[in-house]
Amino acid sequence: MGDEGKETGYHIHSHDVVIVGGGLTGLRAAIETVDHGLDTAIISKVHPLRSHSVSAQGGINAALGNAVPGDSWEDHAFDTIKGSDYLADQDAVEIMCKNAPATIIELEHFGTVFSRLPDGRIAQRPFGGGMFPRTCYAADRTGHNILHTLYEQLVGREKNEKGKGGRLTFYDEFFVSSLVKVGDDSFEKGAGKAKRCAGCTAINIADSSLHGFTCYSLLLATGGFGRLFARSTNSLINTGDGASLALRAGVPLKDMEFVQFHPTTLYDTNILVTEGARGEGGYLLNSRNERFMEKYAPKSMELAPRDIVARATQQEIDEGRGFEGGYVLLDLRHLKKEKIAERLPGIRLISMDFAGVDPVESPIPVQPGQHYSMGGVVAGNDLATELPGLYAAGECSCVSVHGANRLGGNSLLETVVFGKLAGQEIEKNFPSSGSWDKKGVEKAVLERLSAEDSRIKALLAKKSGVKMHSLRDELKKTMFEYFGVFREGSKMEKGLKKLLELKATYPEVHINNKSPLFNHALIYTLELEGLFDIAEAVARGAIARQESRGSHSRVDYPERDDERFLYHTIYRLKDGKPVLESLSVRLGKFPIKERVY
Ligand SMILES: Cc1cc2nc3c(=O)[nH]c(=O)nc-3n(C[C@H](O)[C@H](O)[C@H](O)COP(=O)(O)OP(=O)(O)OC[C@H]3O[C@@H](n4cnc5c(N)ncnc54)[C@H](O)[C@@H]3O)c2cc1C
Numbered sequence: 030m031g032d033e034g035k036e037t038g039y040h041i042h043s044h045d046v047v048i049v050g051g052g053l054t055g056l057r058a059a060i061e062t063v064d065h066g067l068d069t070a071i072i073s074k075v076h077p078l079r080s081h082s083v084s085a086q087g088g089i090n091a092a093l094g095n096a097v098p099g100d101s102w103e104d105h106a107f108d109t110i111k112g113s114d115y116l117a118d119q120d121a122v123e124i125m126c127k128n129a130p131a132t133i134i135e136l137e138h139f140g141t142v143f144s145r146l147p148d149g150r151i152a153q154r155p156f157g158g159g160m161f162p163r164t165c166y167a168a169d170r171t172g173h174n175i176l177h178t179l180y181e182q183l184v185g186r187e188k189n190e191k192g193k194g195g196r197l198t199f200y201d202e203f204f205v206s207s208l209v210k211v212g213d214d215s216f217e218k219g220a221g222k223a224k225r226c227a228g229c230t231a232i233n234i235a236d237s238s239l240h241g242f243t244c245y246s247l248l249l250a251t252g253g254f255g256r257l258f259a260r261s262t263n264s265l266i267n268t269g270d271g272a273s274l275a276l277r278a279g280v281p282l283k284d285m286e287f288v289q290f291h292p293t294t295l296y297d298t299n300i301l302v303t304e305g306a307r308g309e310g311g312y313l314l315n316s317r318n319e320r321f322m323e324k325y326a327p328k329s330m331e332l333a334p335r336d337i338v339a340r341a342t343q344q345e346i347d348e349g350r351g352f353e354g355g356y357v358l359l360d361l362r363h364l365k366k367e368k369i370a371e372r373l374p375g376i377r378l379i380s381m382d383f384a385g386v387d388p389v390e391s392p393i394p395v396q397p398g399q400h401y402s403m404g405g406v407v408a409g410n411d412l413a414t415e416l417p418g419l420y421a422a423g424e425c426s427c428v429s430v431h432g433a434n435r436l437g438g439n440s441l442l443e444t445v446v447f448g449k450l451a452g453q454e455i456e457k458n459f460p461s462s463g464s465w466d467k468k469g470v471e472k473a474v475l476e477r478l479s480a481e482d483s484r485i486k487a488l489l490a491k492k493s494g495v496k497m498h499s500l501r502d503e504l505k506k507t508m509f510e511y512f513g514v515f516r517e518g519s520k521m522e523k524g525l526k527k528l529l530e531l532k533a534t535y536p537e538v539h540i541n542n543k544s545p546l547f548n549h550a551l552i553y554t555l556e557l558e559g560l561f562d563i564a565e566a567v568a569r570g571a572i573a574r575q576e577s578r579g580s581h582s583r584v585d586y587p588e589r590d591d592e593r594f595l596y597h598t599i600y601r602l603k604d605g606k607p608v609l610e611s612l613s614v615r616l617g618k619f620p621i622k623e624r625v626y
Contacts, residue, residue, distance in 0.1 A: 251270050535561060
């Protein structure tokens with residue numbers, strides 16, 4: 030496993046490309062770089078098959094027109110842009126929607142077992158925001174199917190012989206703790222003094238040893254930051270590490286205030302109940318047995334975009350038409366046992382195991398919960414960030430295909446379309462000589478490793494102080510309470526004050542467990558430091574945006590305000606201080622309209 034670091038005590042690994050993240054984005058990118066001959070490393074803090082992508086349920090969008098003929102990429106793009114409340118960059122949406130049908134076919138050829146129509150073609154179900162059967166699925170375990178397919182593809186490539194594609198190495202259960210930058214002139218003559226990303230540092234979770242990685246290009250594919258909020262459908266690992274790594278390396282974040290709340294998460298545990306359940310015909314009832322979506326979206330009903338259904342559900346609960354404890358009901362009984370077993374088997378099991386309810390016989394108790402991070406690391410359509418050598422794709426990035434609200438089924442699509450493109454771009458920009466100043470980079474990596482070593486030793490040296498778990502719980506509660514489904518200016522100011530007070534206590538944080546073996550408390554503590562960076566970006570963006578758009582709903586500014594706010598929020602650290610800037614939205618052929626559903 031690379032240089033054993035006899036002199037320094039650190040382990041150094043050298044690759045052409047380092048991909049941080051073993052979810053759909055990272056794996057899809059790796060297929061591309063490996064097939065183009067690049068020596069690729071995939072680093073993941075969990076085994077790749079435990080990445081959050083595995084839990085995606087409902088499906089992946091593509092205008093195949095299988096279930097109902099007559100769909101087109103333009104219709105898909107229109108629905109996406111309207112769903113985004115016009116904040117998506119239209120050229121990026123075009124890339125995603127145009128590539129969608131070929132991507133599904135490619136996944137099928139890789140081996141993904143999609144559900145089928147009786148004539149054998151890939152089946153499609155309606156999802157929110159489109160109301161058209163455009164979402165391809167593998168029962169309600171779509172992410173599981175695609176992730177396993179891509180992983181299998183890569184396991185085959187791990188055994189590549191010389192001359193047949195590039196080398197591939199998995200670093201499972203390695204936690205990336207910082208990015209490494211070097212002067213660009215150590216790479217190419219005449220590139221000036223600009224900095225460049227040339228690697229990262231990581232902790233091997235099994236034994237806490239420190240590892241340095243050198244590379245020519247590094248792709249962040251680290252997923253979302255759902256675990257910043259008290260109620261979330263996201264895996265425990267979704268702590269937005271990529272966004273904070275980038276921010277600290279001087280790379281800005283975009284549209285962080287846009288956080289998606291899903292209307293149907295299981296009461297109390299907040300495990301997701303897929304939109305596919307409504308796509309198959311399920312409907313929502315309040316405590317008066319009313320299908321309340323009639324009031325909020327009379328045309329689309331339960332298949333209006335998520336932000337609209339989540340707000341409607343929360344409003345019913347807030348105004349006393351929910352059930353005690355704060356939930357409404359999702360009724361699937363009329364779909365009957367056979368259809369539920371065929372199309373929604375996972376949802377039935379989840380409901381029985383975690384809520385004690387069999388949806389064949391009783392409605393499922395549901396409530397809104399955080400689900401998706403629309404904002405992320407600023408990346409162009411070529412997935413490049415502001416920092417040469419650093420790329421970002423998938424949920425950790427903001428290429429701006431989702432704008433202010435993501436449509437269900439578009440995120441899986443984003444991971445595979447832009448994961449592939451990221452791999453292609455990295456390959457395109459790789460030096461034809463295949464070489465660069467690796468010694469210079471190694472020196473920079475060693476310096477960073479020594480800084481990380483001191484940071485970790487200082488954390489472990491503390492004998493008493495604030496408990497990591499209590500601080501993290503406080504942060505999550507604060508974010509859900511002050512920056513949740515509904516937001517208001519003075520309340521958010523209070524929330525920001527509270528979160529800055531909490532952040533100020535982070536240096537006091539104390540870890541009981543001092544063992545080097547699988548010290549998850551240490552990893553959680555490092556994640557928590559990053560979560561504070563992200564929390565501040567969300568809070569400051571939300572306070573500054575005095576309008577309601579997509580998922581960002583302000584009771585004090587209930588209207589969308591295109592004159593003042595049709596722009597992206599850019600958040601960066603300058604000399605360690607937060608700075609907000611704005612960036613124009615790239616409009617196109619789809620004109621801005623009212624968002625009526
Ligand atoms: C319950 C649920 C259901 C969903 N259903 C759907 C759906 O039906 N359709 C749809 O389109 N979208 C769905 N989504 C959204 C979609 O699944 C995700 O947006 C997408 O899978 C994210 O993929 P990704 O590759 O960007 O990141 P992830 O799959 O989250 O992977 C992130 C990777 O980064 C690694 N990582 C993170 N930080 C570090 C670090 N510091 N060091 C090392 N490794 C690190 C992790 O180990 C992991 O391998 C769903 C999401 C959830 C939560």
